[in-house]
Amino acid sequence: NAGVTQTPKFRILKIGQSMTLQCTQDMNHNYMYWYRQDPGMGLKLIYYSVGAGITDKGEVPNGYNVSRSTTEDFPLRLELAAPSQTSVYFCASTLLGSNQPQHFGDGTRLSIL
Template sequence: NAGVTQTPKFRILKIGQSMTLQCTQDMNHNYMYWYRQDPGMGLKLIYYSVGAGITDKGEVPNGYNVSRSTTEDFPLRLELAAPSQTSVYFCASSYIQGNSPLHFGNGTRLTVT
């Protein structure tokens, strides 16, 4: 099993550009999450999904959108990139929400200039 796979690993965007961060998992997990991690900070939940076709906002959803058309894929969309979105983004999945381990991808380091 590859686990949780994120692409790209690194990206530099100009202010106002858009991009999609890809995330796919092969563990057949229903629950998937997007977190952002700023330097020296913990993980903030952006969006999450409890299954295909269902998404919900986390703590910091502004400026982002998600979709969940399949169990495997959970892409994160930035429509109008801003410097405040410079961060490391982690996708994760779990078998049960809150009571089973989160499996994280390797992360995407995004810089907006």
């Protein structure tokens, strides 16, 4: 059972480039989340999804887009990368309506230079 898988684990981008962070889960969870973690801080919610075809903004959505075409996948897209988006990105999932905790991927360290 792989859980939550994120790719890539590490990436360097130039200012203005775009990229997609991949996230997939094999637990049939309905809720999925993208968080970012800045140095010395806790995680902050970027976007979340309650199921295929349904997404909504979290606390810090500017500069990002998401889609959820399947239950398993929840990619995060950065358009026009900026230095302020240098961070560690975590994808998580859970089965809301149960008492299950969130399961996290191993994170993607992204640097914008």
